[in-house]
Amino acid sequence: MEYMLLIYSDPDGFDKLSPSQQAEGMAAYGAYHQALQKAGVLRNSNRLRPAQSATTVRLQSGKTQVLDGPYAETREQLGGYFLIDVPDLDAALSWAARCPGAAHGTVEVRPIWAM
Amino acid sequence: MTAAIAIVSPGADAAAQAAEAAARRSYSKLIAFLAARTRDVAGAEDALSEALAVALTEWPEQGVPHTPDAWLLTVARRKLIDAMRRRRLDEGAAAHLQWLAELQADDDTEPAWPDRRLGLLFACAHPGIDRDLHAPLMLQVVLGFDAATIASAFLIAPATMAQRLVRAKAKIRQAGIGFEVPQGDALRERLGTVLDAIYAAYAEGWSDPAGADARRRNLADEAIWLGRLVASLLPDEGEALGLLSLMLHAHARRDARRDAAGDYVPLSEQDPARWDAPLVDEAEALLHRANRCDGAPGRYQLEAAVQSAHAMRRRTGVIDWLSIERLYDALCELTASPVAALNRAVALAETQGPAAGLATLDALASDARLAQYQPYWAARAELLARGGAADAAQQAYAQAIGLEREPAVRRYLQQRAAALAAQSAVAVPKVT
Numbered sequence: 001m002e003y004m005l006l007i008y009s010d011p012d013g014f015d016k017l018s019p020s021q022q023a024e025g026m027a028a029y030g031a032y033h034q035a036l037q038k039a040g041v042l043r044n045s046n047r048l049r050p051a052q053s054a055t056t057v058r059l060q061s062g063k064t065q066v067l068d069g070p071y072a073e074t075r076e077q078l079g080g081y082f083l084i085d086v087p088d089l090d091a092a093l094s095w096a097a098r099c100p101g102a103a104h105g106t107v108e109v110r111p112i113w114a115m
Numbered sequence: 116m117t118a119a120i121a122i123v124s125p126g127a128d129a130a131a132q133a134a135e136a137a138a139r140r141s142y143s144k145l146i147a148f149l150a151a152r153t154r155d156v157a158g159a160e161d162a163l164s165e166a167l168a169v170a171l172t173e174w175p176e177q178g179v180p181h182t183p184d185a186w187l188l189t190v191a192r193r194k195l196i197d198a199m200r201r202r203r204l205d206e207g208a209a210a211h212l213q214w215l216a217e218l219q220a221d222d223d224t225e226p227a228w229p230d231r232r233l234g235l236l237f238a239c240a241h242p243g244i245d246r247d248l249h250a251p252l253m254l255q256v257v258l259g260f261d262a263a264t265i266a267s268a269f270l271i272a273p274a275t276m277a278q279r280l281v282r283a284k285a286k287i288r289q290a291g292i293g294f295e296v297p298q299g300d301a302l303r304e305r306l307g308t309v310l311d312a313i314y315a316a317y318a319e320g321w322s323d324p325a326g327a328d329a330r331r332r333n334l335a336d337e338a339i340w341l342g343r344l345v346a347s348l349l350p351d352e353g354e355a356l357g358l359l360s361l362m363l364h365a366h367a368r369r370d371a372r373r374d375a376a377g378d379y380v381p382l383s384e385q386d387p388a389r390w391d392a393p394l395v396d397e398a399e400a401l402l403h404r405a406n407r408c409d410g411a412p413g414r415y416q417l418e419a420a421v422q423s424a425h426a427m428r429r430r431t432g433v434i435d436w437l438s439i440e441r442l443y444d445a446l447c448e449l450t451a452s453p454v455a456a457l458n459r460a461v462a463l464a465e466t467q468g469p470a471a472g473l474a475t476l477d478a479l480a481s482d483a484r485l486a487q488y489q490p491y492w493a494a495r496a497e498l499l500a501r502g503g504a505a506d507a508a509q510q511a512y513a514q515a516i517g518l519e520r521e522p523a524v525r526r527y528l529q530q531r532a533a534a535l536a537a538q539s540a541v542a543v544p545k546v547t
Contacts, residue, residue, distance in 0.1 A: 024526065024529055027516070027529060028516060028517075028525055028529065030513070031513045031514070031515075031516035031517035032516075032517040033517070034513055034514065034517050035487075035513075035514055035516075035517025035518050036517070038514065038517075039486070039487060089272055089275065090270070090271060090272075090275075093270050093271065093272065094270055097270055097520050098517070098518055098519065098520050100522075100525070102520075103522040
């Protein structure tokens with residue numbers, strides 16, 4: 001089954017780290033990525049540019065509305081994702097717990113609903 | 116409630132704490148006693164949790180009764196009878212109602228009902244119940260943990276855990292799983308699963324060394340409490356004593372696993388002065404007692420002996436790797452566990468050099484159970500680095516880092532990898 005691991009975290013937290021801590025953090029994600037690949041469960045993964053770079057679009061009363069900023073102005077923002085293919089939720093949770101995002105933020109695990 | 120005697124409370128908080136402590140001491144005994152007869156664990160839990168709720172509001176104000184067990188039983192019994200009457204009565208229920216009605220709960224004397232807690236533990240770890248559920252079931256039924264807390268500890272979705280626990284309890288009732296403590300050889304055999312479940316609970320609690328999650332740290336304490344219970348109820352079973360010794364050894368080092376900055380400190384580099392000396396002493400005494408019991412030493416006695424060998428460093432200043440290697444030899448023979456084989460390889464690297472350790476690790480490489488086991492990759496990385504294979508060591512470090520859950524351990528592995536990279540850069544100067 002495919003699951004999306006969505007990483008929510010406070011982007012300010014990363015900015016406050018020292019350069020060496022930031023490098024360590026990035027390396028931890030690199031190692032996690034590699035471990036997922038080696039286990040043969042990784043489908044896809046990406047980082048997202050900071051939430052300030054977001055633009056939202058919706059149609060309201062027949063008019064298209066374009067707004068600067070993310071859908072929800074919360075402290076913790078979606079920062080990236082891992083799409084994995086594992087046998088069940090238990091396995092997905094065990095990978096989510098290893099994600100560095102579980103330590104500096106929150107990892108939301110959502111099953112993919114295939115179209 | 117006539118039994119409730121007025122105690123001049125030193126403060127509302129102290130009274131509430133005393134009430135909770137007394138209630139919790141009674142909980143497992145009462146669940147075991149009520150469920151042993153009806154086999155309806157869920158029903159007993161419901162009745163008792165209602166009784167506890169009453170106790171926790173009344174006791175802090177009126178004082179903890181002389182005999183908290185009797186007080187709680189009286190209330191729980193009434194709730195249980197009410198609940199049974201609401202349900203359709205079958206033949207079994209009628210008999211249970213009769214039993215409940217005749218049950219004398221004397222408020223003024225310590226009740227003389229049998230302690231069925233050991234039987235309850237055996238029911239929770241019954242072979243008819245999925246092995247992975249033994250520990251969660253014990254935590255809920257015997258200790259009263261809620262499903263969400265157990266789910267977090269075992270990395271399972273809370274709704275899934277709740278559902279699995281409900282099903283397991285239904286199985287106990289419907290399949291008629293007994294609360295009898297097995298005798299003779301069967302006791303030894305079934306005791307293993309009880310001890311495994313307690314150790315699984317301990318291991319989950321232990322894996323949160325920073326204590327950031329108070330509920331999980333609590334889990335390790337609760338597992339030790341269960342271990343003490345089993346060791347006190349089966350004082351002549353070497354494995355029960357061995358498990359308690361093992362857990363106490365590990366627990367004695369819980370603070371030494373992190374330095375002042377919160378960084379991970381591996382066992383061989385810990386300062387023995389930071390180990391909890393009285394706990395180590397108690398663990399050693401238990402192991403001596405275990406060794407005097409009948410029968411060949413089992414898994415937990417051997418593992419406790421390994422911990423004891425590490426603990427000797429507080430006196431001798433050195434680690435007796437030869438003894439540790441021999442103990443892991445015996446463990447491998449006994450359990451065929453890949454983790455024991457991994458630890459044996461680490462000990463071999465100390466007694467015979469990294470090449471010998473690495474050769475043993477290579478033989479384990481095809482074991483799928485180790486492919487995603489962080490300590491395997493960390494051990495591999497260390498031995499490769501010591502043997503001078505820097506590139507392969509870096510690969511193994513990356514794998515270990517990617518598999519680790521604990522940020523402090525991840526940082527430690529990253530620092531080891533960085534130190535190795537710096538060393539290799541010095542050894543082979545780059546030509547620019």
